[in-house]
Amino acid sequence: MKILVCISKAPDTTAKITFTENNTKFNENGVQFIVNPYDEWYALVRGLELKEANGGTVTVLNVGKADNDPVIRKALAIGADDAVRIDADTVDALYVAKQIANYAKSEGYDMVLCGKETIDYNGSQVAGMVAELMNAPYVSLASKLDVNGNTATIEREIEGGVEVVEVATPFVLSAAKGMAEARIPNMRGIMAARSKPLNVVAAIDASNSTVVKGFSLPPAKSGCKMIDADNVAELVNLLHNEAKVI
Amino acid sequence: MSILIYADSNNGTLTKNAFEAANYGGQLAKSTGKNAVALVLGSASGLEELGNYGITKVLHFADAGLDSFDPQKISAVVAEAAKSEGADTIIFAHDYTGKSVAPRLSAKLDAGLVSGAIALPNGNTVKKAVFSGKAFAEIEITTATKIISVLPNALDKVVTGGSAEVVSFSCEIPSTGLKVKEVRKESTELSLTEADIVVSAGRGLKGPENWGMIEELAKVLGAATACSRPVADIGWRPHHEHVGQTGLAIRPNLYFAIGISGAIQHLAGVNGSKVIVVINTDAEAPFFKAADYGIVGDAFEVVPKLIEAIKSL
Numbered sequence: 142m143k144i145l146v147c148i149s150k151a152p153d154t155t156a157k158i159t160f161t162e163n164n165t166k167f168n169e170n171g172v173q174f175i176v177n178p179y180d181e182w183y184a185l186v187r188g189l190e191l192k193e194a195n196g197g198t199v200t201v202l203n204v205g206k207a208d209n210d211p212v213i214r215k216a217l218a219i220g221a222d223d224a225v226r227i228d229a230d231t232v233d234a235l236y237v238a239k240q241i242a243n244y245a246k247s248e249g250y251d252m253v254l255c256g257k258e259t260i261d262y263n264g265s266q267v268a269g270m271v272a273e274l275m276n277a278p279y280v281s282l283a284s285k286l287d288v289n290g291n292t293a294t295i296e297r298e299i300e301g302g303v304e305v306v307e308v309a310t311p312f313v314l315s316a317a318k319g320m321a322e323a324r325i326p327n328m329r330g331i332m333a334a335r336s337k338p339l340n341v342v343a344a345i346d347a348s349n350s351t352v353v354k355g356f357s358l359p360p361a362k363s364g365c366k367m368i369d370a371d372n373v374a375e376l377v378n379l380l381h382n383e384a385k386v387i
Numbered sequence: 388m389s390i391l392i393y394a395d396s397n398n399g400t401l402t403k404n405a406f407e408a409a410n411y412g413g414q415l416a417k418s419t420g421k422n423a424v425a426l427v428l429g430s431a432s433g434l435e436e437l438g439n440y441g442i443t444k445v446l447h448f449a450d451a452g453l454d455s456f457d458p459q460k461i462s463a464v465v466a467e468a469a470k471s472e473g474a475d476t477i478i479f480a481h482d483y484t485g486k487s488v489a490p491r492l493s494a495k496l497d498a499g500l501v502s503g504a505i506a507l508p509n510g511n512t513v514k515k516a517v518f519s520g521k522a523f524a525e526i527e528i529t530t531a532t533k534i535i536s537v538l539p540n541a542l543d544k545v546v547t548g549g550s551a552e553v554v555s556f557s558c559e560i561p562s563t564g565l566k567v568k569e570v571r572k573e574s575t576e577l578s579l580t581e582a583d584i585v586v587s588a589g590r591g592l593k594g595p596e597n598w599g600m601i602e603e604l605a606k607v608l609g610a611a612t613a614c615s616r617p618v619a620d621i622g623w624r625p626h627h628e629h630v631g632q633t634g635l636a637i638r639p640n641l642y643f644a645i646g647i648s649g650a651i652q653h654l655a656g657v658n659g660s661k662v663i664v665v666i667n668t669d670a671e672a673p674f675f676k677a678a679d680y681g682i683v684g685d686a687f688e689v690v691p692k693l694i695e696a697i698k699s700l
């Protein structure tokens with residue numbers, strides 16, 4: 142079973158979000174970067190479990206520049222066999238998807254596992270785009286994945302419930318909570334990661350379709366109105382007459 | 388030129404998010420002098436109601452084959468409809484359906500996509516929340532065809548009171564390698580992402596046996612229930628109630644946070660709520676900084692009083 146897991150780099154969930162260059166660039170100063178949680182906890186770990194059960198390989202793929210390498214090594218420490226970095230700036234989602242699809246098609250993977258979204262741009266875009274470019278089925282927000290030969294059975298979240306689908310390989314999936322339990326890399330994994338291959342390949346030409354013009358921070362809340370615990374009726378009054386939400 | 392709105396249906400009726408998308412597309416059409424055309428797939432009724440939001444025409448593709456969900460088929464149909472209507476802008480709701488279909492369509496048409504828009508476009512530039520709601524980005528779409536998915540509850544509804552002409556539509560549907568085997572609805576309760584009011588509780592409630600009052604509060608308000616991550620992780624509440632960075636992101640009009648500290652990862656999933664009420668014994672709980680109304684007090688005393696006060700409203 143040949144499994145490709147797409148990993149992106151994301152700021153740590155507690156990172157302070159600020160911007161530079163006239164609010165056009167994310168300020169990376171002092172920010173710690175991690176593997177995007179959905180990619181690591183769910184997509185990668187489920188990929189590893191499938192490999193452990195059925196044999197095969199797990200390759201992690203990142204589109205980015207060399208400063209992503211430490212984050213890629215972390216995925217190797219968790220257990221991926223090898224890594225590929227497509228050497229490119231992440232211009233936009235469609236650009237990244239074109240790079241991933243081109244690589245995945247040429248290597249003949251049985252499945253491409255992504256996370257449900259990156260926690261910086263919150264796009265939920267790349268995985269679906271990759272599927273279309275590969276002309277493959279796409280199952281979004283998957284919470285369970287089992288594979289039997291050339292058929293996968295997948296559970297996905299839908300409004301108020303779960304849908305069970307069957308797809309033929311190769312397919313693309315975006316992973317959400319429930320697919321696996323996060324693993325913590327151990328010392329042996331961290332040592333082994335240093336000698337695992339991290340292949341850098343050149344990007345293909347692709348144009349962008351969107352441009353980030355600028356960022357802004359939400360206005361601060363004007364302050365919380367405190368109500369005495371002995372006067373709960375006043376809260377109900379304010380919600381009804383002032384905020385008009387009940 | 389026209390604007391095509393994908394209006395999702397479920398069990399024969401249009402979803403709340405279908406009207407959210409129609410509202411966005413209708414307003415955009417009005418300000419740009421274009422026609423707003425909606426596309427509805429599968430058996431569904433009440434389609435004329437889309438006219439209330441400025442939709443002038445509804446394309447209805449009622450073929451039963453589309454009742455079961457396959458994003459590859461849907462994106463192919465949306466692409467055909469966009470072509471036949473000469474649409475240069477295509478609108479989805481940023482919900483379970485939109486998240487599956489819009490990216491596929493973007494790649495199919497090589498059209499730029501902004502997902503999770505929170506405001507109408509300014510020219511070709513669309514505003515969306517990024518960094519889990521900790522910031523906003525203005526993103527310009529540079530391609531001729533543009534795709535926007537709208538974050539539910541982001542835009543005030545403008546009811547125009549017009550009427551929409553419903554016409555049938557059909558086109559070829561590609562065969563795909565996907566089969567829907569089963570659909571399980573977890574509950575008949577109000578769905579969390581569509582609820583106007585959400586009552587949420589955390590570890591401060593001490594144990595699952597104490598959720599009775601939370602459910603009752605939700606009931607008197609017509610609200611959905613949610614919880615913090617540790618509460619779902621230890622199994623006090625079902626996983627689908629978990630909100631936050633790693634759970635669901637919601638934007639109700641009113642969010643009650645009861646016995647929840649307000650960790651940054653929790654806030655990331657709820658900070659788009661219009662009004663936040665926090666009830667916590669600890670006056671220093673970080674959640675008060677993100678709240679509009681707060682009570683420092685014991686949930687076991689405050690919540691029952693709250694239920695009584697709402698009942699007598």
Ligand SMILES: Cc1cc2nc3c(=O)[nH]c(=O)nc-3n(C[C@H](O)[C@H](O)[C@H](O)COP(=O)(O)OP(=O)(O)OC[C@H]3O[C@@H](n4cnc5c(N)ncnc54)[C@H](O)[C@@H]3O)c2cc1C
Binds near residue numbers: 652
């Ligand atoms: C990568 C990452 C992702 C995460 N994602 C999420 C996520 O998606 N969602 C999420 O919720 N968390 C998430 N977390 C966890 C988050 O950091 C917090 O640990 C969690 O939100 C705390 O849950 P809590 O507020 O219920 O519990 P606690 O932090 O234990 O807070 C309990 C609160 O209840 C109050 N309290 C106690 N007794 C009472 C009483 N009788 N009446 C009223 N108040 C009372 C206390 O003062 C306290 O403020 C994530 C963490 C990490 C590291």
Ligand SMILES: Nc1ncnc2c1ncn2[C@@H]1O[C@H](COP(=O)(O)O)[C@@H](O)[C@H]1O
Binds near residue numbers: 204231256
């Ligand atoms: N630069 C990247 N390199 C590799 N995979 C990526 C990259 N960006 C996004 N992905 C994958 O696509 C998923 C969805 O990303 P997004 O569309 O940005 O929310 C992520 O969870 C990753 O699995």
